Amino acid sequence: MSAGRLLSVLLLLQSRGRVSARGIAEELGVSVRTAYRDLARLQATGVPVYAEPGRGGGYQLLDGYRTRLTGMNEGEARALFFAGLPGPAADLGLAAEMTAARLKLLAALPTGPREEAARSAAVFHVDAPGWYREPEQAPYLPLLVDAVLTQRVVEVRYRRWRAPQEVRRRLRPYGLVVKSGVWYLVAASESRAATYRVATYRVTQVLDASVSAERFDRPRDFDLGTYWTSYLDDFQTRRFTGTATIRLSPHGRRRLPDNLPPEVVRAVDATATPVGADGWVEAVVPTESTAHACGEWLRLGVDVEIVAPTELRQAMADTVGVLARAYGRT
Incomplete structure (x- = not known):
């Protein structure tokens, strides 16, 4: 039994008001039997959960049993759910974590902002990949995410378009960008002169990768958004010859x-x-x-x-x- 899942059940009840056992099971990806078991364990720990029988019934908390996050207005609540739209989080293997985080934040909101956030979540959906193609598989994306966050050097075997097509690179990963459902790594590669050149690598073209123990300092003046804008401008200039x-x-x-x-x-x-x-x-x-x-x-x-x-x-x-x-x- 996961304590984290019990917390998710509690926050789901707090944010939704009344939820059936089947609704809890579908939301958390467990069986209905497991949902009943988790509800019983919550009751055993003293959480005031009670069942409302009949059509439209379900489980809910006693009124007033909640923690509140004050100071958040409706616009901020709406923005909360734009940040949690599906797609990139699933690519990173963080879909479950994103769901749990959204439940925690939603449960902590007062009634007005909570309803505004829920309305926003109900009317927006992101499907990043374009038409007529399958989503790209990027098996080394989680490894690269870890390298970016821990500022560790990665060694990759990479397939590029020009000859030689297969190359090896020792990279200092500065950041990751997702564009139209495709992930790109922005990293500095070491040259023979011991200098570094920032370049862009399509993550799906990484054939093999390993994270080394060597750490590096990300340049303080490097801005990922500014670099990406400049890269796109340069790409368009080079594209049409x-x-x-x-x-x-x-x-x-x-x-x-x-x-x-x-x-x-x-x-x-x-x-x-x-x-x-x-x-x-x-x-x-x-x-x-x-x-x-x-x-x-x-x-x-x-x-x-x-x-x-x-x-x-x-x-x-x-x-x-x-x-x-x-x-x-x-």
Whole structure:
């Protein structure tokens, strides 16, 4: 029997008022029999729990049996539940702890702020990963969290996009960022000259990791939010290395937001000029590599034509030719 679970039952009763044994079991992830047993143990310790029989009945505490946290207004109570939205806490293996913490804080609130917090919790839900993809698995995330909090050096085997793809790094982890359901480690890596360069590592690309006994001091002037904003700005600058002139049908333009990045959509809106009387437009858009751009524009099929540059137009023609030959076989 867990003393922590008994405390959770007590706080659940304190925050909800009246709860059935089944409701307690579902909230805490235990069997109904275990919920009944925990309620009996609470009563045995002197906690004034009593049962209300009949339809809509359940277990509740005697009026006035609660501790109160004063000084919290409705806005702060609302913010409390934004901080506890599911997603990142589950990724970190802290879902149970987050639930327990929310119950403790909710139980300590006076009636007004408690009701406001409960209303906020009922109307917001976060599902971080994007459509059309499964949530990424990051088995080394808890280890990296521990290294960040204890300021210990980690040694990782990491898979990157450029050659050599598999590298080893000795890192000083400064912080973790979650963006669209994907976790990134911000860390300083030691160079051959014994200097450190801060870089960003996608946690799912960590193939192996171990925490060393060596500790480090996180620079006092390092701000994770400022670094991340700068990193995103730099990423966008490096991401688009060229431009292309394209022609889009009316149908292709309608499909654009579902198939291409928002930067491309904005460029079409800003530069589109009519070509012909059938609704087609011509626009200049930013591009990444030729191979990447070819893959993206092929999604629109016959609703797009690449006008320039020549290498992208040729890549599209070559790919379509290969497809035509493959599907033309009998």
